[in-house]
Amino acid sequence: MESLKNKLIRFMTGRYGIDQLYYTGLFLALGLMMINMMVNSTILMVISNGLILLMVLRGFSRNISRRHMENEKFLKLWNPVKKEGRIFFRRIKEIRVHRYRKCPHCKKTLKLPIKRGKHMVKCPECKESFAVRVIV
Ligand SMILES: [Zn+2]
Structure with missing residues (x-):
């Protein structure tokens, strides 16, 4: 069977x-x-x-x-x-430790440490710099 x-x-x-x-x-x-x-x-x-x-x-x-x-x-x-x-x-x-921003040049999303105020970030992909503003 x-x-x-x-x-x-x-x-x-x-x-x-x-x-x-x-x-x-x-x-x-x-x-x-x-x-x-x-x-x-x-x-x-x-x-x-x-x-x-x-x-x-x-x-x-x-x-x-x-x-x-x-x-x-x-x-x-x-x-x-x-x-x-x-x-x-x-x-x-990760809202307490990181902010995510899209690179305006290559459109890749970057994970950034929180640094309040306006500052420049260099994209590790396309090596272009752009301004990032973190308010809170
Ligand atoms: Zn980029």
Whole structure:
């Protein structure tokens, strides 16, 4: 007799499985369900359940190249958002010791120690100097 684990492995062979879009879809559905607990709307329930069903069906899909392309498109949109979010939270975390300023020449974000008042900063990337003003 075959174990359940082996049956599952055989079932998932040649199928797409789980990716970043899957996790994001599930978290989004979970968030919608939490909102729905407060507003109790049928539309939100249908959307969140449909999203879960869609994500599960994606995982079982045999069209791996197409699912992979969907995930790539999603990551192209999601990665900049994720990066900005990470920078935002790091700025809050280090608000007592550092300030972040964008270099006007090369657009690179620089992490500067707090030095109140107006002073000149030399960018380590493009070696250009620019004025920085730290008020608080
Ligand atoms: Zn620069």
